[in-house]
């Protein structure tokens with residue numbers, strides 16, 4: 001039987017509760033599919049700050065690097081909000097993305113039919129939305145140098161960042177995106193601001209060049225301001241989308257809200273080699289932490305992405321996804337997605353998912 | 358009687374058609390309110406490129422600077438899309454914003470009740486939305502230096518831009534935004550990405566400092582990714598919003614689509630002194646140019662903003678806004694906002710607005 005080592009990073013807020021559910025699901029599915037997991041739980045974010053003084057301890061990073069895949073809950077919370085940049089929980093997240101080299105962030109925005117009415121969009125607009133948004137995750141303005149604070153020629157304080165892309169950074173995310181589009185409907189929409197930004201002009205130029213190698217994919221381009229409108233006007237026009245780090249941050253959250261299923265949406269972050277990083281797209285929800293109210297679906301679905309994209313265990317991944325749909329169909333809901341059915345807590349929902357596996 | 362010189366910039370695509378309607382409305386309202394206008398029509402964007410080789414001719418800029426206010430249609434079109442940056446119609450727009458020093462861009466996102474069903478959001482979510490989004494317009498990544506293309510240490514091509522804000526740039530837009538919020542509901546939401554970007558950290562620090570001078574305004578902060586979700590989840594939570602140039606570009610388009618009234622929305626761009634720049638937020642719509650299909654409402658409402666914010670002629674501004682509502686109530690619609698009522702072209706809609714004045 002296959003055997004994998006998995007790094008679990010519960011993180012902060014509701015992180016421990018949802019990771020615990022996802023772990024149980026992985027163990028059960030593994031036992032049914034003949035897959036053995038070895039789990040190692042490590043600290044990151046606020047939990048790591050409190051225990052070790054840094055948001056990403058060396059031990060955490062080396063555990064992650066040595067494992068086959070990393071499953072993350074969420075990081076952040078009010079307590080550390082005023083910390084200086086290098087002592088913010090979020091900084092740990094950015095560091096681990098960079099250190100693992102996971103440049104391609106897959107963020108599916110899928111409407112779950114039983115939850116379509118949770119969208120604020122009209123049913124006919126939201127129903128059937130199924131977008132795969134690919135966000136470049138280790139470049140652009142998030143990491144560009146120079147950055148910082150300084151004084152300008154008038155003696156005033158300034159704050160600055162650099163949006164920068166090199167050819168190889170664009171090329172690798174482009175190849176990744178074209179390949180994803182090939183396996184979906186063969187339509188790829190690249191989002192940029194090439195009418196204003198040089199970094200976007202290079203982005204568009206490289207996408208046009210690489211498109212030659214994928215004659216079966218229909219490439220289109222859209223300005224980011226227009227994309228933010230079109231996602232509301234007619235989200236079903238999109239199949240696979242790809243964009244830079246900061247635009248991806250904004251548009252993926254918007255797309256997830258379009259589906260109304262934000263508590264349901266997982267993500268996968270992948271590099272050229274080495275372990276991938278898998279996490280729900282929602283945050284650490286400190287306001288409901290420790291109250292057994294969290295929705296574990298997105299983390300459980302992230303575990304499915306871990307199996308599919310991280311380990312190539314497609315059958316086990318499908319088994320989890322089917323269990324999620326079955327649990328939804330049996331009517332079990334946490335508060336965030338409740339309108340009818342049976343309202344349950346995080347723990348009980350976990351048990352229901354196990355029954356559906 | 359007051360007398361004002363107005364620079365008209367029809368621009369490209371549907372620009373000439375909609376500017377012509379707005380001009381007629383201004384003339385009629387002026388004659389009723391005892392205001393005299395002297396109009397001067399000049400070229401910008403693609404029209405200027407074709408005629409003079411540059412997107413913002415010196416003559417246009419000096420006419421604009423010497424007038425009391427500038428009313429713009431729209432610029433851009435397929436024909437010039439592949440032009441190099443300094444020969445793009447959009448570059449003319451960025452240049453005139455910078456040259457006029459209009460750092461504060463007011464973008465109201467208002468739902469017009471008779472048009473609420475045009476929104477893709479559910480009626481109960483969209484109805485009553487009334488957001489004033491203020492976008493910083495002459496700084497940030499749109500104008501930051503250094504910018505351009507180059508080669509990195511591996512000999513690869515790079516493209517880069519600088520997101521940069523100096524204290525005085527933040528302070529002046531902050532004061533502007535607090536004053537707008539004071540005249541509205543006293544709630545101001547500043548949108549940034551202060552968990553990642555130093556430019557945003559300075560932005561937030563200055564807003565917190567300046568808030569001390571406006572104890573009657575309740576200031577909140579939101580990360581841009583969350584804001585892009587919240588605008589869909591519950592747009593009515595927002596009253597006055599303020600953000601940087603690029604986030605404002607994205608969020609204002611999103612907010613306008615939330616209202617479903619994008620063909621209805623005007624904008625005003627104001628500086629510390631000198632003429633303001635007034636334009637609809639929609640584009641030049643080259644696909645319907647010259648076909649008498651354009652919706653002139655947004656430009657007519659931009660003329661109302663010109664009267665209010667540019668000339669201080671509140672009564673005349675109100676008269677235009679009332680005429681627009683009256684025309685809507687009488688059922689006249691262009692194709693983009695048509696579902697019932699009387700479908701008319703741009704010209705006839707202009708005549709109906711004149712009747713309502």
Ligand SMILES: CC(C)[C@H](C(=O)O)[C@@H](O)C(=O)O
Nearest residue numbers: 090091093094249552553582
């Ligand atoms: C927490 C924050 C640093 C992070 C980001 O901006 O990437 C988050 O918003 C996300 O999208 O994963």
Ligand SMILES: CC(C)[C@H](C(=O)O)[C@@H](O)C(=O)O
Nearest residue numbers: 195196225447448450451606
């Ligand atoms: C045309 C383009 C340069 C412009 C911008 O990005 O500012 C437009 O999108 C706008 O919002 O006015």
